[in-house]
Amino acid sequence: MTTKTARADRVTATREAILTTAERLFAEHGVYAVSNRQISEAAGQGNTAAVGYHFGTKADLVRAIVRKHTAEMERIRDRMVAEAGESDDPRDWIACMVRPAAEHLAALGNPTWFARFSAQVTTDPALRDIFAEDALSSPSMVKTLEGLKRCLPELPPEVRAERSAMMRQLMVHMNAERERALADGTPTPRQNWHDAATGMIDAIVGIWMAPVTPAS
Numbered sequence: 001m002t003t004k005t006a007r008a009d010r011v012t013a014t015r016e017a018i019l020t021t022a023e024r025l026f027a028e029h030g031v032y033a034v035s036n037r038q039i040s041e042a043a044g045q046g047n048t049a050a051v052g053y054h055f056g057t058k059a060d061l062v063r064a065i066v067r068k069h070t071a072e073m074e075r076i077r078d079r080m081v082a083e084a085g086e087s088d089d090p091r092d093w094i095a096c097m098v099r100p101a102a103e104h105l106a107a108l109g110n111p112t113w114f115a116r117f118s119a120q121v122t123t124d125p126a127l128r129d130i131f132a133e134d135a136l137s138s139p140s141m142v143k144t145l146e147g148l149k150r151c152l153p154e155l156p157p158e159v160r161a162e163r164s165a166m167m168r169q170l171m172v173h174m175n176a177e178r179e180r181a182l183a184d185g186t187p188t189p190r191q192n193w194h195d196a197a198t199g200m201i202d203a204i205v206g207i208w209m210a211p212v213t214p215a216s
Contacts, residue, residue: 017043023065027116063130069114070134073100077140093148094204102197111183119176167204
């Protein structure tokens with residue numbers, strides 16, 4: 001192994017250690033409650049400026065964590081979108097939104113931190129756009145949203161916006177709650193991530209297909 005290759009391997013290992021540690025600390029304590037110095041020390045880095053050196057700003061670090069996970073979820077969603085084809089069943093498209101995260105979290109084992117990290121980021125006004133940019137701009141997600149829109153009933157714009165927000169909240173926070181329960185060893189309503197995703201899909205289908213009460 002050359003000196004150059006050995007150095008590249010060390011840099012890769014350092015970056016991975018920082019990403020994993022930052023994700024865990026952000027998930028457990030919140031993004032702005034954790035300093036770059038704390039991340040560097042918890043990741044075993046003698047240089048307390050390691051986070052800034054390897055990733056830049058805290059927003060850049062958050063973006064790197066998001067992309068570390070969304071690449072795999074995009075692969076899963078690509079497969080599901082291909083299987084859905086031109087489906088006119090909203091359940092198929094809602095599954096394309098829900099199951100990639102559940103399948104990815106199941107594959108990571110226990111404990112995981114990404115669901116709780118996502119909940120922290122998406123509730124922070126300064127950071128949630130980072131999450132949304134990657135999540136909503138991917139080709140498979142664009143196709144998923146188009147497919148869902150195509151087979152939903154006609155809804156007033158304000159109701160569509162409201163139900164979109166409900167769906168996002170369920171997807172983010174139900175996963176975070178399940179992940180927290182698994183990490184703490186407390187009971188969960190569903191036995192595994194697959195079944196949890198099925199329950200969430202059922203609920204979201206119900207939200208979208210629910211009747212609309214006329215405004216008083």
